[in-house]
Amino acid sequence: MNFIDSVLRGHYDEWNLADFGLGAEWTTVLVTPQFTTSRHVVGLVFPAGASQPSLVVKVPRCPGDNEGVQREADMLRQLSTLSGGRVEGIPHIVATLDVGQHTVLVETALTGAPLDPYRVAGDLAGAVALGVDFVAALPCTLPGPDNPGWYERTVERPLEALALLLPGDAEVSALVHRTHELLTPLRSSTLPAVFEHADLSHPNLLVQSDGRLQVMDWERSSLFGLPGHDLVFYLQYLSESSDMAFSRVAQLAAFDKAFGPGGWALATLREHLVLRNVDPELLPQVVIATWARSAATLAYRLAAEDVPAPGSAQLRAAVLDDRDFWLWRHVVAAGLN
Template sequence: MLNEIANTIIKSRHAFSLSEQDCRNLSFLKVGGNPWAEGRINYLVFTEGSTAPVLFVKMIRERAKGVALQREYELLQQLASHNAVAPFLPLPAVLLSPGDHPILVQGVCRGRRLISSLSKSPFLFHQQSRIARNFHQASRFLKVLNGNIQQTLRIEDFHRLFTEPLLSFERTLMGKNDPVMEAYLEEVGKQVVTCLFLTPLHGDYSATNIFLEPQGDLKIIDWETGSSNGLPLCDLFYFMTKYIHNLKILPKNRWRRVETAYFGKTRISGLIEETVLDYCTSMKIPVHAARLILPFHFLLKAKTKFSMRSREMTAPWYSLFRSALKHERDLCF
């Protein structure tokens, strides 16, 4: 398989600005991904004598699941057509098919993942400024993405993209229709169509998928769970939630830590408030829309985890959704 991949890259070398000399002896280093027999496999590609990788290759072992790479490639092409967004993407991105097996070949990121700056200290005071910087970095890209790519959100779009899939999820999860959920989604739809819009969604926007390059530029990777029809604020809330998950501060239970951050008056609650208010001001979005989207975001994540057949991970996200509705007045922003 590696020989097939190498030969395919060589045939398409001009797309990656590689010379014939560069391609004389390509080597591959497996990084991340899953075991060879299943799931995704990632490779860094090196030219002869080079200590720095020149390309990043993603493939999915099961051919039938290669459609995920096709979707990611199409989304990257769509985003790359916007000049303001393109510098944040791992370009060039080319979809190849060695042996009829789709692979996605991308430009390699040369910086460090934002997750590497995460402190292992249990004391929040000493890492407060670092958390603020990382929240700012995450928000910086989203303001560019959401500010440059917008579509009108109509109530019929909201029902098709969100209401119907979420009600189907609720019926499957609970085994029955829930009139309370129907009323909730109806009310959210009526309100968000007056002040929000459709915009691309990364879907897994975490500190693991953000690279900070030496010159200070950001590169956002792993768009395979992305969509061209998302809602603003969802990626931002997911970033902050996952970031809080990964902290080592009290409380030890990470889900309780998230609740305390969003619905308490801690230092990190203040950082969330600053980040959300700054984003809303920049995007000209009313803060009440952010208060609507937070629980809605938790519900969307519960549905996503459920669709991945992970009932164990569905429960805490669904619990956060219910808790957010119950403690709406205690939100930190």
């Protein structure tokens, strides 16, 4: 019996696990992502004889590294409350439990066909529609007048945290400085805060047989996100997928196709900004801010104990090879003007 099975058996009645199809026996499949930025072991729990899991259990890889699972649980609970349960296609929290130095998160499993690059390439327009509808359904958490100091919280602090990973690095310092220059029109604007997932791409996306989008992995989500961020991130994933752009150079070309002059994603993003009461003339700055903020999440994603130390050559290589960092550098160089 593995650790996850032991926890489930010890709380079987307390958590009403029979309601999720679990009987006396079940099968747990452990998934251990090998990415440098992956911080969790995931258990997929299958009822006896079932072809689909009914529960997902997340446990930090490193003892004490509980921020991610705790954040995911908190964000999903708040999303359900803020939306009145109207946002479909998200996991529901069954339980959280501290076991020694580990916080264990148990949530309902999402099922469906992966919205992987091959499915996107087969129906790009359909994939766009799925994401547009999902992002539009995420609630506004603060109207513009009630969101002072948003730039410091949403842009400045994340970039400061990223810079601390590579103190004194000339390239990162220059990127941060130039980003703030380019974002001057955005910084002086009054913007609402929105609930943000921040990682809308494969393998976090599934499509049910009825066509509804299912979105998992909410550990990077935020109550105070930037309007348009999720859609920019998602449309970039679609552009890369439609072109099967797996190299960094190809991903930059996919960005230019979607967001460069005459890009196919621009009208969709502009409509979304209008929906969120954001001046569509700020579209270029929203795109720049998206990739700056997404690259800045490396400060969180590389925070586990078993990653290279801040300032080390290994950490610099991990940062500079990151796809979001490449896109940030690309949009800053282009200026999108």
